Amino acid sequence: MYLYNSATHRKDLFTAHTPGRVEMYTCGPTVYHFAHIGNLRSYIMEDALEKYLRYEGFEVNRVMNITDVGHLSSDADTGEDKMLMGARREHKTVMEIAQFYTGAFFDDCRKLNIRTPDTVQPATGLIPEFIEMVQGLLDKGYAYIAGGNVYFDTSRLQRYHVFFDHDEEDLQVGVREGVEEDLSKRNKNDFVLWFTRSKFEDQALKWDSPWGVGYPGWHIECSAISLKYNGEYLDLHCGGIDNAFPHHTNEIAQSESYLGHPWCPWWFHVHHLNTGDGKMSKSKGEFLTVSLLEQRGYDPLAYRFFCLQSHYRKALVFTWENLDNAQGAYRKLIARVAALRPGDGPVDEAAVAAQREKFKGAVGNDLNTSLGITAVYDALKLAVNDATKLAVLDDFDRVLSLDLTKKAAAKRAEDAKAIAATDASGFTVTGEGDPEIDALVRARAEAKKAGNFAEADRIRDELRKNGVELTDVPGGVIWKRV
Ligand SMILES: [Zn+2]
Numbered sequence: 116m117y118l119y120n121s122a123t124h125r126k127d128l129f130t131a132h133t134p135g136r137v138e139m140y141t142c143g144p145t146v147y148h149f150a151h152i153g154n155l156r157s158y159i160m161e162d163a164l165e166k167y168l169r170y171e172g173f174e175v176n177r178v179m180n181i182t183d184v185g186h187l188s189s190d191a192d193t194g195e196d197k198m199l200m201g202a203r204r205e206h207k208t209v210m211e212i213a214q215f216y217t218g219a220f221f222d223d224c225r226k227l228n229i230r231t232p233d234t235v236q237p238a239t240g241l242i243p244e245f246i247e248m249v250q251g252l253l254d255k256g257y258a259y260i261a262g263g264n265v266y267f268d269t270s271r272l273q274r275y276h277v278f279f280d281h282d283e284e285d286l287q288v289g290v291r292e293g294v295e296e297d298l299s300k301r302n303k304n305d306f307v308l309w310f311t312r313s314k315f316e317d318q319a320l321k322w323d324s325p326w327g328v329g330y331p332g333w334h335i336e337c338s339a340i341s342l343k344y345n346g347e348y349l350d351l352h353c354g355g356i357d358n359a360f361p362h363h364t365n366e367i368a369q370s371e372s373y374l375g376h377p378w379c380p381w382w383f384h385v386h387h388l389n390t391g392d393g394k395m396s397k398s399k400g401e402f403l404t405v406s407l408l409e410q411r412g413y414d415p416l417a418y419r420f421f422c423l424q425s426h427y428r429k430a431l432v433f434t435w436e437n438l439d440n441a442q443g444a445y446r447k448l449i450a451r452v453a454a455l456r457p458g459d460g461p462v463d464e465a466a467v468a469a470q471r472e473k474f475k476g477a478v479g480n481d482l483n484t485s486l487g488i489t490a491v492y493d494a495l496k497l498a499v500n501d502a503t504k505l506a507v508l509d510d511f512d513r514v515l516s517l518d519l520t521k522k523a524a525a526k527r528a529e530d531a532k533a534i535a536a537t538d539a540s541g542f543t544v545t546g547e548g549d550p551e552i553d554a555l556v557r558a559r560a561e562a563k564k565a566g567n568f569a570e571a572d573r574i575r576d577e578l579r580k581n582g583v584e585l586t587d588v589p590g591g592v593i594w595k596r597v
Contacts, residue, residue: 116171116479119428121278121359121382126481129168129381131350136174138345139165140379141232142337142354142362145182146216147201149404150223152418152433153388157355159419160385160427162229164353164482166514171475177232178344181220183213183239184320185310186333192297192307199319209319213237223405226415228516234344238336241343242322245331248339248373249308249324257372262299263312265326267368269304277367278359278382306365307332334365341379342370349379356384385427391434403433411435412584416517417442423484423515445517448491452508452523453530455501463503470494470507478514487515529595543591552583556592559585 118129131137141161144150150158168175188194201212221231238245249265252258257271269275311329321328341349349370354363363382370378390401401407405415421441425431470490477486494507508519534548542560544553559574575585578594586593 116167116475117481118381118383119481120380121384122380129351131173132348135172136176137168137350138348139168139175139177139351139353140337140341140345140349141177141179141352142358143179143181143235144216144220145186145197146213146220147197148216149402149406150220152403152405152408154355155223155227155229155405155418156388156422156431157353157385158224158229159227159422160482160484161353161383162227162516163423163478163484163514164351164383165230166516167478167482170514171479176234176345178234178236178341179232180336180340181213181217181235181237182333182336183209183217183237185238185331185336192310192332196319202319210239213239223415226405226409227419228416228518230516236340236344238331238340239320241336241340242331244339244343245335246309246322246324248335248342248369249326249331251373252308252369255372255375257369258308259301260326261301262297263327264299264307264329265309266300266305267308267365267372268301269306269368270302271372272368275304275364275368276360277364304361306334306361308335308369334362335369337362338366338370338373341366342374347374347376347378351381351383352379353383353385356386359384387430389430389432391432408438413438413442414445416522417445420445420488420517423488423517425485427482427484449519449522449526451495452505452519453526455495455504455523457502457505457524459502460500461502462506463499466497466499466503467506467510470497471510474511474514484515487511491515491519533593533595535591537591541590544594545591546594547596552578552594556585556594560592 116129117126119126141158144154165175165177183198184196186197188197188200198209198212201216202209205212207215217237224231249258252267253260253265256268258265258267260266309324309326309329309331311324311327321330341352352363352366359382367378405418408415408418418438418441421438422431424441473493474487474490477483477490480486491508491511494504494511497504497507505520512519532547533545535543535545536553537543538557542557544556546552546556555574555578559571562568562570562574578585582596583594584597586595
């Protein structure tokens with residue numbers, strides 16, 4: 116596939132160090148709170164990338180860390196430990212917080228059809244490896260001890276800012292913003308590899324080390340975890356664009372200095388999900404989670420559909436209206452797939468293969484998932500039988516993971532159950548043949564007709580509480596249990 120590389124600022128043909136096998140690393144979540152849907156946009160697009168590489172025939176070894184220690188509230192080395200913040204907020208221990216939010220993260224991933232990486236490694240499980248790497252950097256003269264902490268010495272590098280062509284001075288602003296200067300650092304961009312001195316004496320998790328009791332810096336965990344599970348040559352590193360600096364920049368500095376050779380040639384960065392008033396964050400505005408979307412009646416896969424409709428290198432604007440549009444389009448698509456008749460003849464394998472090539476041409480050009488979705492609509496218009504169309508959709512869904520044929524089959528089964536009853540006035544209630552619910556639906560229609568909208572809403576809410584959703588259609592109502 117052709118893939119844009121943030122390290123070279125170019126789109127090139129993707130190749131792996133070992134032909135046919137991709138060593139892939141993704142920065143995982145810091146598990147101190149629920150993931151917001153902006154974070155999850157990155158994981159959805161990384162999932163599509165992984166699945167597309169598999170679709171092209173690569174074997175993929177995907178590794179992800181779980182940050183359960185060491186990530187301070189600022190991406191620089193200052194502020195409070197995020198995990199400790201979470202524990203204080205909820206009056207729990209740090210490990211309880213980590214377990215709870217790790218579980219919540221993977222629940223969200225499951226709902227969004229995001230595959231769990233081959234290896235998921237919590238940072239607290241690999242402390243000896245971090246210590247070994249920090250010691251190696253000290254031995255090679257890339258690190259120094261000052262004020263009780265171990266720092267990486269960025270002045271030893273030929274080139275530190277690998278992702279941006281900006282002046283270094285511009286980037287210093289980001290480092291300084293709202294942050295007390297750490298007087299132990301020799302250079303402004305130096306960063307902590309191992310803390311023994313924290314402003315916060317009650318840092319909950321500490322380990323013994325050659326430099327005293329302390330805890331690792333955030334950046335070292337990704338370098339060491341990738342080295343352990345991906346080996347010395349990583350092919351593809353993924354993350355949100357805001358991780359490019361300082362986090363990924365620091366990972367490269369550490370890994371290449373430690374290994375003594377180039378480390379990872381391909382960098383894949385997903386851009387932000389913005390709300391109307393800027394970048395989405397946990398601290399600002401409404402805290403948008405998958406659970407909140409569900410509470411408001413959205414299918415998590417409609418959010419996946421929404422993300423896949425736009426390119427990962429463009430900021431995506433989230434509004435409820437945009438999500439409504441995506442959900443509407445997704446439901447219509449499922450309805451169209453449901454209208455196909457499975458097994459109406461033999462699958463035309465040549466047609467499936469031709470569509471596969473077309474899909475590769477679209478998605479294989481810098482993960483253009485939006486064109487991948489266009490290919491789905493095109494496939495529905497093909498002059499082939501329905502069984503072939505369904506086979507094509509199943510093939511595309513190996514990458515898109517929108518459950519197209521699965522949801523369509525469920526819809527077919529549900530539609531088959533539906534029983535329609537028309538009364539004397541011509542009002543049709545279509546449901547599952549429950550007279551009690553039918554009666555309430557009719558009572559609501561009469562209330563509406565009489566202009567008593569409060570009563571109509573009350574009945575709808577009551578039904579919803581009992582798991583019954585109503586859809587108003589011309590001449591009647593369709594209800595179903597959800
Ligand atoms: Zn990372």
